[in-house]
Amino acid sequence: MDAVVHTTLASFDAATHDRLAADPVCNTVALTSLDRIRRLPATAEPPILITFHDNGEVVGSLIRTPPWPFQVADLPVAAATLAVQVAREIDQDAPGVTGPRQRSHAFATAYAEASGETFTESLATRLYRLGTLAPPTTVPGAGRMATEDDAELLGAWRAAFVAEAVPEGPDEHPAEVMRTSLRLGNGHALWELDGTPVAWAAASIPQAGMTRIGPVYTPPEHRRHGYGAAVSAMASQWALDQGAAEVLLFADLTNPISNSIYQRIGYQPLDDWAEYWWKR
Numbered sequence: 001m002d003a004v005v006h007t008t009l010a011s012f013d014a015a016t017h018d019r020l021a022a023d024p025v026c027n028t029v030a031l032t033s034l035d036r037i038r039r040l041p042a043t044a045e046p047p048i049l050i051t052f053h054d055n056g057e058v059v060g061s062l063i064r065t066p067p068w069p070f071q072v073a074d075l076p077v078a079a080a081t082l083a084v085q086v087a088r089e090i091d092q093d094a095p096g097v098t099g100p101r102q103r104s105h106a107f108a109t110a111y112a113e114a115s116g117e118t119f120t121e122s123l124a125t126r127l128y129r130l131g132t133l134a135p136p137t138t139v140p141g142a143g144r145m146a147t148e149d150d151a152e153l154l155g156a157w158r159a160a161f162v163a164e165a166v167p168e169g170p171d172e173h174p175a176e177v178m179r180t181s182l183r184l185g186n187g188h189a190l191w192e193l194d195g196t197p198v199a200w201a202a203a204s205i206p207q208a209g210m211t212r213i214g215p216v217y218t219p220p221e222h223r224r225h226g227y228g229a230a231v232s233a234m235a236s237q238w239a240l241d242q243g244a245a246e247v248l249l250f251a252d253l254t255n256p257i258s259n260s261i262y263q264r265i266g267y268q269p270l271d272d273w274a275e276y277w278w279k280r
Helices: 009-022 028-039 077-090 101-115 148-165 174-184 227-241 256-264
Strands: 002-006 048-054 057-064 096-100 119-130 142-145 187-193 196-203 210-217 246-252 267-278
Touching: 002 009, 002 077, 009 028, 009 048, 009 057, 028 057, 028 210, 048 077, 057 077, 077 101, 096 101, 096 119, 101 119, 101 267, 119 256, 142 227, 148 174, 148 187, 148 196, 148 210, 174 187, 187 227, 196 227, 210 227, 227 246, 227 256, 246 256, 246 267, 256 267
Parallel strands: 210 246
Antiparallel strands: 002 048, 048 057, 096 267, 119 246, 119 267, 142 187, 187 196, 196 210
């Protein structure tokens, strides 16, 4: 097996686009993050893009979109050692790795063996796929789609979500992240009670027929009223209306309430993912 480091997204796309699009559920994170870079080339940091070949055939890939961790959903476990070797040669700044648990753990273990660094599991999630959407019918309030006028509120809620769910996450300008997301055409649903926003759910525009819901956030003072379920269902319906055949989301396994909520509105569990960060 050998590796090819791609210096352009066009080169990487030529080698992997059909492969990634053939399994949009497993490759959900790669498809959405690469699309963002493709459409914002002037503002995005250069991605790390590596393909792995066996007898001339592409058998896997490794992606990193700084400042986030490596993505290994398309990396075979057998390629983990080679992937780490190449990754450490060209990218010394990666904070960790994320992906389906077996693949992510194999990469983190190989990285620790090669570098002498230890790692910690920072996030354990479950990937869900929407079956038949069943929106709740008794939640007070109403939903609407957000506009750029809501960017400051969405930015504050994104910052709160990241601080709660991914405290190791890199620094960012959340309001600008939200403005960019809205300009790209992603859907942001707000649930309101008497005109006051009480919950938010985002949905990516479809990629290879796949849309992913998230983040989903309800401020602590508005929780346990069903707003999160209602706004998640609204974002899911928006995704279906955009033509998505597969609507996905990740739920934090340490939060049994959110996992049960998603299942009640029609989501079915698929696979467990894990994120590991180096202890530096």
